[in-house]
Amino acid sequence: xxxxxxxxxxxxxxxxxxxxxxxxxxxxxxxxxxxxxxxxxxxxxxxxxxxxxxxxxxxxxxxxxxxxxxxxxxxxxxxxxxxxxxxxxxxxxxxxxxxxxxxxxxxxxxxxxxxxxxxxxxxxxxxxxxxxxxxxxxxxxxxxxxxxxxxxxxxxxxxxxxxxxxxxxxxxxxxxxxxxxxxxxxxxxxxxxxxxxxxxxxxxxxxxxxxxxxxxxxxxxxxxxxxxxxxxxxxxxxxxxxxxxxxxxxxxxxxxxxxxxxxxxxxxxxxxxxxxxxxxxxxxxxxxxxxxxxxxxxxxxxxxxxxxxxxxxxxxxxxxxxxxxxxxxxxxxxxxxxxxxxxxxxxxxxxxxxxxxxxxxxxxxxxxxxxxxxxxxxxxxxxxxxxxxxxxxxxxxxxxxxxxxxxxxxxxxxxxxxxxxxxxxxxxxxxxxxxxxxxxxxxxxxxxxxxxxxxxxxxxxxxxxxxxxxxxxxxxxxxxxxxxxxxxxxxxxxxxxxxxxxxxxxxxxxxxxxxxxxxxxxxxxxxxxxxxxxxxxxxxxxxxxxxxxxxxxxxxxxxxxxxxxxxxxxx
Numbered sequence: 338x339x340x341x342x343x344x345x346x347x348x349x350x351x352x353x354x355x356x357x358x359x360x361x362x363x364x365x366x367x368x369x370x371x372x373x374x375x376x377x378x379x380x381x382x383x384x385x386x387x388x389x390x391x392x393x394x395x396x397x398x399x400x401x402x403x404x405x406x407x408x409x410x411x412x413x414x415x416x417x418x419x420x421x422x423x424x425x426x427x428x429x430x431x432x433x434x435x436x437x438x439x440x441x442x443x444x445x446x447x448x449x450x451x452x453x454x455x456x457x458x459x460x461x462x463x464x465x466x467x468x469x470x471x472x473x474x475x476x477x478x479x480x481x482x483x484x485x486x487x488x489x490x491x492x493x494x495x496x497x498x499x500x501x502x503x504x505x506x507x508x509x510x511x512x513x514x515x516x517x518x519x520x521x522x523x524x525x526x527x528x529x530x531x532x533x534x535x536x537x538x539x540x541x542x543x544x545x546x547x548x549x550x551x552x553x554x555x556x557x558x559x560x561x562x563x564x565x566x567x568x569x570x571x572x573x574x575x576x577x578x579x580x581x582x583x584x585x586x587x588x589x590x591x592x593x594x595x596x597x598x599x600x601x602x603x604x605x606x607x608x609x610x611x612x613x614x615x616x617x618x619x620x621x622x623x624x625x626x627x628x629x630x631x632x633x634x635x636x637x638x639x640x641x642x643x644x645x646x647x648x649x650x651x652x653x654x655x656x657x658x659x660x661x662x663x664x665x666x667x668x669x670x671x672x673x674x675x676x677x678x679x680x681x682x683x684x685x686x687x688x689x690x691x692x693x694x695x696x697x698x699x700x701x702x703x704x705x706x707x708x709x710x711x712x713x714x715x716x717x718x719x720x721x722x723x724x725x726x727x728x729x730x731x732x733x734x735x736x737x738x739x740x741x742x743x744x745x746x747x748x749x750x751x752x753x754x755x756x757x758x759x760x761x762x763x764x765x766x767x768x769x770x771x772x773x774x775x776x777x778x779x780x781x782x783x784x785x786x787x788x789x790x791x792x793x794x795x796x797x798x799x800x801x802x803x804x805x806x807x808x809x810x811x812x813x814x815x816x817x818x819x820x821x822x823x824x825x826x827x828x829x830x831x832x833x834x835x836x837x838x839x840x841x842x843x844x845x846x847x848x849x850x851x852x853x854x855x856x857x858x859x860x861x862x863x864x865x866x867x868x869x870x871x872x873x874x875x876x877x878x879x880x881x882x883x884x885x886x887x888x889x890x891x892x893x894x895x896x897x898x899x900x901x902x903x904x905x906x907x908x
Contacts, residue, residue: 379406755767
């Protein structure tokens with residue numbers, strides 16, 4: 338009995354393999370029926386690779402017998418020497434149409450039908466006309482650089498998520514040990530209460546682990562997708578498939594605008610809570626009250642269990658233009674306050690322009706700004722997506738929410754002449770110039786302590802930083818060109834001076850307890866926490882004023898008297 342279709346002998350001379358990766362080019366007609374067959378030649382009119390069988394059939398078929406056919410050697414030369422502006426990718430909406438257009442108005446790729454139906458009045462690029470030489474363009478190089486940066490961001494968050502996961506396990510184990518040790522000292526009356534608090538700890542750990550796993554999955558997917566996209570871009574460029582390269586570049590631009598990494602950072606920040614077991618000292622005498630066993634004591638910062646990264650050098654990474662269209666033309670920006678939010682966005686006080694601005698570090702743009710009726714001076718980051726902003730001209734401190742957009746939560750009114758501010762462990766520390774002191778406030782504005790600064794060495798106290806254990810207060814003194822550390826009682830602990838430390842201003846504390854200090858004479862200094870040693874680490878800035886440190890990306894951001902925010906990476 339005869340069997341319809343090709344005979345086995347028809348395939349002699351054609352190479353049938355398991356996948357297209359085992360040879361350079363596959364027969365296009367055979368691919369339509371799921372077979373990977375090595376190409377023997379090429380049809381110029383059809384722009385298709387053909388196996389030996391299809392090559393011979395092409396010669397005999399009426400519709401294609403007059404086509405220009407090239408054998409394997411000549412087809413390789415033809416493909417290698419031709420830069421193709423032809424688009425081959427099918428439209429996702431109109432399945433039979435080829436993508437040939439890019440709408441500049443809506444930033445969308447489309448076919449002829451898409452343009453007719455949805456983009457008649459839009460500004461349109463015809464891809465074959467626009468893609469010539471795109472593989473050697475600045476746009477291609479820029480998109481590859483940005484993709485690499487975003488992939489590195491995603492992988493960086495993954496690494497930090499893995500570290501955080503270990504910290505959560507260690508923290509949970511420590512709590513269990515404390516609970517069980519304390520439990521041995523009390524009677525059986527506490528069994529039920531013990532189970533309840535263990536359940537709370539387990540739920541916290543379970544919730545954190547779910548968030549960590551979600552962050553890892555999201556970032557892994559992002560990294561994998563970007564690698565594939567980069568591979569496609571490189572392959573398009575190598576094969577000079579400029580039409581497809583243009584499409585993939587535009588697709589990459591759309592991916593760069595996505596906020597997956599920022600969302601992952603925000604989700605990871607939700608686990609940034611160190612908790613410990615706190616004994617109730619009344620328990621020995623009172624055992625009948627509910628919740629007397631104790632509580633999970635949450636705080637806003639983790640105590641890192643891993644080795645802290647130390648600063649060796651700072652490498653300039655990029656500048657971010659913080660000037661906006663609504664800023665006065667002749668008045669430059671002046672960043673007197675700068676902080677990193679839990680969302681990994683930057684918030685700054687533009688003193689000259691009476692504005693607070695939120696900067697997206699990924700897109701390098703100002704995403705939000707609000708104008709105040711007086712000059713904002715300094716910013717401190719509080720828990721629960723809040724910030725404190727000093728507005729000395731109005732004698733008030735604004736407590737603002739940053740979760741969605743900048744909104745004022747409450748207003749703290751003060752009578753003293755104050756300036757710079759910081760936050761540590763539930764308290765605000767505020768530098769006052771008249772009288773010369775540090776006010777310690779709760780977040781409702783109630784004064785908890787007043788630390789006198791009637792110290793000979795302090796002439797013009799400016800920025801303030803508090804150590805992580807809240808035992809030392811660091812103050813930059815503009816008048817005496819020094820950094821001074823004092824105790825909570827106002828006693829001087831140490832003083833740092835340097836011949837190039839002239840007009841010290843903004844400060845930030847790094848993970849290892851050391852300080853970065855901005856100076857009016859265009860220098861940035863790195864100083865040990867005990868103020869015994871330090872060095873000039875940058876000496877070519879233009880009047881740096883404020884500084885903050887991004888733990889998630891190991892970046893230092895510096896605000897100056899000018900429109901450019903400086904970004905450096907820690908090495």
